[in-house]
Structures are given as C-alpha cells and as structure tokens.
Amino acid sequence: MSASALPRAFLAMLRRDVVLAWRRRGDALLPVLYAVIVTTLFPFALGPEHALLARISGGVVLVTVLLAMLLSLDAVFRGDLEDGALEHMLLAPQPLALLMAARMLAYWLVTALPLVLVAPLLAYMLGLDAVAQPVLLLALLLASALLDLLGIVLTALTVGTRRSGMLLSLMLLPLAVPVVIFAAGAVGAAQQGLPWIAPLAWLAAALALALVLAPLACATALRIALDS
Amino acid sequence: MNAFKLWYHKLGSPPYFYLFAGYIRPWLWGIALLLAAVGLYGGLVLAPPDYQQGDAFRIIFVHVPAAWMSLFIYGVMAVSAFIAVIWRPKMAEVLAMESAPIGAAFTLIALITGSLWGKPTWGTYWTWDARLTSELVLLFIYLGVIGLYHAFEDPRQGARAASFLAMVGAVNLPIVHYSVVWWNTLHQGTTVRYFGPSSIAPSMLWPLLVMTIAAKFYYGASLMGRSRVALLSLERGKDWVRAEVAGAPAGG
Numbered sequence: 176m177s178a179s180a181l182p183r184a185f186l187a188m189l190r191r192d193v194v195l196a197w198r199r200r201g202d203a204l205l206p207v208l209y210a211v212i213v214t215t216l217f218p219f220a221l222g223p224e225h226a227l228l229a230r231i232s233g234g235v236v237l238v239t240v241l242l243a244m245l246l247s248l249d250a251v252f253r254g255d256l257e258d259g260a261l262e263h264m265l266l267a268p269q270p271l272a273l274l275m276a277a278r279m280l281a282y283w284l285v286t287a288l289p290l291v292l293v294a295p296l297l298a299y300m301l302g303l304d305a306v307a308q309p310v311l312l313l314a315l316l317l318a319s320a321l322l323d324l325l326g327i328v329l330t331a332l333t334v335g336t337r338r339s340g341m342l343l344s345l346m347l348l349p350l351a352v353p354v355v356i357f358a359a360g361a362v363g364a365a366q367q368g369l370p371w372i373a374p375l376a377w378l379a380a381a382l383a384l385a386l387v388l389a390p391l392a393c394a395t396a397l398r399i400a401l402d403s
Numbered sequence: 404m405n406a407f408k409l410w411y412h413k414l415g416s417p418p419y420f421y422l423f424a425g426y427i428r429p430w431l432w433g434i435a436l437l438l439a440a441v442g443l444y445g446g447l448v449l450a451p452p453d454y455q456q457g458d459a460f461r462i463i464f465v466h467v468p469a470a471w472m473s474l475f476i477y478g479v480m481a482v483s484a485f486i487a488v489i490w491r492p493k494m495a496e497v498l499a500m501e502s503a504p505i506g507a508a509f510t511l512i513a514l515i516t517g518s519l520w521g522k523p524t525w526g527t528y529w530t531w532d533a534r535l536t537s538e539l540v541l542l543f544i545y546l547g548v549i550g551l552y553h554a555f556e557d558p559r560q561g562a563r564a565a566s567f568l569a570m571v572g573a574v575n576l577p578i579v580h581y582s583v584v585w586w587n588t589l590h591q592g593t594t595v596r597y598f599g600p601s602s603i604a605p606s607m608l609w610p611l612l613v614m615t616i617a618a619k620f621y622y623g624a625s626l627m628g629r630s631r632v633a634l635l636s637l638e639r640g641k642d643w644v645r646a647e648v649a650g651a652p653a654g655g
Contacts, residue, residue, distance in 0.1 A: 328571070329568070329571075332551065332564050332567060332568060333551065333554065333564075335555055335560065335564070336551075336554035336555055337554070338554065342547070342550045342551060342554055345543060345546055345547045345550055346547040346550075346551065346568060348540075348543050348547075349540045349543050349544045349547065349572060349575055349576075349579060350571070350575055352540055352579050352582065352583070353575075353578050353579055353582035356582045356583065356585070356586040357582060360585070360586060392571070395567065396564070396567055399488070399560070399563045399564050399567055400560070400564055402557070402560050402563075
C-alpha cells in the first residue's frame with residue numbers, strides 16, 4: 176500500500192458518505208426541524224416571560240441539539256449493515272479506525288453542522304444575550320464534535336442488536352453529562368459576564384483526546400459487535 | 404506449575420467453577436448474615452443516637468456500605484470486563500455481567516436510603532448534590548451495561564460488547580464526578596456536609612465497618628449464585644450441565 180493510499184481511502188469514504196447524505200438531503204434536515212419544534216415547545220410550557228426564557232436559553236438549545244443528534248445516531252451504520260458494506264469496511268486493507276474517522280467527520284458535517292448553524296437562531300428566539308451568542312456557538316462546535324465522536328463509538332457497539340434506540344440514549348447519557356455541564360457552564364458564565372474560557376478549554380482538551388481515541392475505540396467496538 | 408496457579412487456571416473452567424461456587428456460596432452467605440446481624444445490632448441498638456440527627460443517622464449502616472459497594476462492584480466489573488475484552492475467557496465475561504445487576508441494586512439502595520435520610524436531615528428527598536448526581540449517573544451506567552448485554556441474541560457477544568461499555572464507563576466515571584463537583588460549585592456553595600471519616604465516634608464506626616464487610620460477603624455469595632445460574636444457561640447442551648441437571652433431586 177503506497178503512502179498516499181490512506182488519505183485517498185479517507186477522502187473516498189468521506190466523499191461517499193457526504194454524497195449519500197446529499198442525495199437524501201430532506202432526511203438531513205429532519206434533525207434541524209426537530210430542534211426547532213422542541214425549542215418552540217419550551218415557551219409554551221414555561222410561559223412567555225422574557226427573563227426566565229433568556230436564563231434557560233443556553234441550556235435548552237444545548238440539550239435540544241444533543242437530543243436531535245441522539246435521534247439520528249441510530250441511522251449511522253444501519254444502511255451499511257443492511258447492504259453489507261459494513262463487512263467490507265471490516266475486510267478492507269485500510270485500517271478500520273481510519274474509515275471510522277471519515278464516517279465520524281461525515282456524520283458531523285451532515286447532522287451536527289446544520290444543528291450548530293440553526294442554534295444561534297433558536298437561542299435568539301429564546302432571548303439569549305448577544306454577548307453570549309459567540310460563546311454558545313463555540314461551545315456547540317466543540318460539544319457537537321465531542322458528542323459525535325462518543326455517540327458513534329456507542330452506536331458501533333449496538334450495531335448487532337435489534338432495538339437500539341432507547342438503549343443508545345441510556346448508554347450515551349452518562350458520557351454526555353460532562354459535555355453538557357461544561358458547554359452550558361461556559362454559556363452561563365458568559366451570560367453573567369464571567370470569564371468563560373476555562374470550561375471551553377476543558378471541552379477542547381477532551382475533544383483533542385477523543386479525536387485520537389474515538390476512531391480506535393469505534394473500530395474495536397464494531398469488531399466486537401459484529402464478532403469478527 | 405505450583406498448586407495455587409493450577410487452582411487458578413482450573414477456576415477458569417466452567418464445570419470446576421460451578422462446583423467451587425456451589426461449595427463456597429453457603430459459607431459466604433453464613434458469614435454475611437452473621438456479620439450483618441452483629442453490625443445491625445451494634446448500629447441500631449448499641450450505638451448512641453447522634454446529638455444532631457437523633458436516630459435518623461442510623462440509616463448510614465445500610466446507606467454507606469451500599470454506596471461503597473456500588474463503587475467497589477463497578478471496580479470488580481471493570482477489571483473483569485477488561486480481562487474479558489482482551490483475553491476473552493468465558494469466566495471473566497460471566498463474572499463481569501453477573502456483577503452488574505448486583506452493583507445496580509446496591510446503587511439503587513444507596514440512592515433510596517440516601518433520599519430517606521435526606522428528608523429529615525436536609526428537608527428534601529432529592530437535591531442536586533455532587534455525590535447524589537454522580538451516584539445517579541453510576542446507576543445509568545450500570546443500566547446501560549445490563550441493557551446492552553441483553554440486547555444481543557448471542558450472550559457471549561453481548562457480554563463482550565457490554566464489557567467494552569463497562570470499560571468506557573470506568574474512564575467516564577471520574578470525569579463525571581469531577582465535572583459534577585465543578586458544576587455544583589459553580590451554581591451554589593456546598594450546603595451538604597457528610598460525616599468525615601475522622602469525625603465519627605468509635606461506637607458508630609465499628610458497626611459501620613462490620614456492615615461493610617457483611618456487604619462484601621453478600622456480594623460474593625450473590626455473585627456465586629448468579630454465576631452458577633448463568634453458567635448453566637450458557638453451557639446448556641454440554642455434558643456436564645446435562646449430568647448436573649439429571650443428577651439434581653426433583654424440585655431441587
């Protein structure tokens with residue numbers, strides 16, 4: 176295998192996943208629609224009081240994005256499992272971890288990025304201060320990438336099972352707790368005019384660690400779940 | 404190979420482990436019940452009421468051992484899970500998977516007794532205290548491991564996947580605990596004070612320690628019983644299980 180084969184395999188995998196998502200771009204918009212609907216429900220449940228909504232806006236948007244990502248996680252490997260492409264990835268000469276890294280990046284681009292882009296609008300509708308908006312965007316970029324990495328590792332573990340939807344949320348929740356705490360902590364600190372860089376630095380450090388470990392863990396998990 | 408090493412390797416064999424577990428299980432039960440009786444008598448009768456909390460504090464003789472066991476069992480499960488994922492011996496998978504429900508039960512007991520204690524002492528059943536929240540997350544991790552194990556058709560494959568999840572959880576657990584502590588101090592100061600290990604009177608300490616050891620023995624007994632049942636189910640169709648089931652007295 177020549178030295179350029181690995182980047183080529185990575186790009187081919189990435190291109191395939193993004194093109195497949197683009198062919199069904201309606202599906203990719205569903206998580207965004209879901210996030211909009213959930214955020215819209217909060218004012219109805221809590222009343223239109225501006226101060227209350229502004230105070231919870233950061234947390235609501237973060238949790239909504241997390242839930243929207245969680246709902247679409249189920250589909251990450253389903254198509255490939257059904258048509259047998261997943262087995263070929265396991266058999267491919269390229270390392271499985273590399274292919275999984277491409278899959279994670281593609282999933283983030285297709286599912287998480289639209290959510291991150293629509294999040295400032297949702298936060299604005301709930302009345303988040305303009306000062307905290309960039310912090311929310313930054314926190315969401317880091318948190319969504321981290322959840323994308325962790326979520327796909329867990330999804331890989333459930334590939335061989337039949338009913339994985341609820342199970343996946345049970346498995347992801349403990350991993351999501353620190354992510355939500357630090358992301359929401361940064362937004363909350365920014366809203367109160369406090370320094371907010373520390374929690375984001377923690378998130379970024381965790382993301383750096385996960386970028387290295389998650390593809391390897393995902394490859395191991397897939398091999399366990401498909402028993403090869 | 405010396406005798407201990409030989410015995411250790413024999414334990415890896417399901418029929419031998421089945422016999423061994425059946426042999427030591429009554430002893431573990433006996434010691435656990437005896438120690439629990441001594442500990443409860445010491446805790447509920449001999450120990451004086453607390454000068455601030457009155458008799459409400461007596462729940463710690465159940466609560467604290469359960470909370471310690473919830474972490475201890477997770478440790479045992481994580482080590483077995485690690486061995487199960489790396490070397491794949493069947494007994495490590497069985498021990499890891501059969502530990503999970505016991506650990507979840509202890510976690511639930513710790514949460515329930517904690518909230519019962521919290522009502523008279525703090526005035527509320529639940530507060531988002533750092534330790535309570537971490538314990539709740541621990542329960543979710545346990546439930547995730549159990550759920551993943553049962554989601555697979557093949558129990559060995561499920562055991563390996565759930566073992567992997569248990570390892571991920573072992574890495575995650577300290578992160579959850581410290582992030583929850585950070586989150587809690589960000590929102591409010593510490594309003595809850597627990598007993599420090601040094602500030603507890605000896606008359607209250609010894610029943611607590613006895614109860615802790617009793618809980619350990621109970622865990623051992625329960626694990627042996629559960630593993631025996633799991634082995635019979637996993638190895639059904641093998642000759643030794645047929646012989647075991649056929650040889651059992653009717654109704655036994």
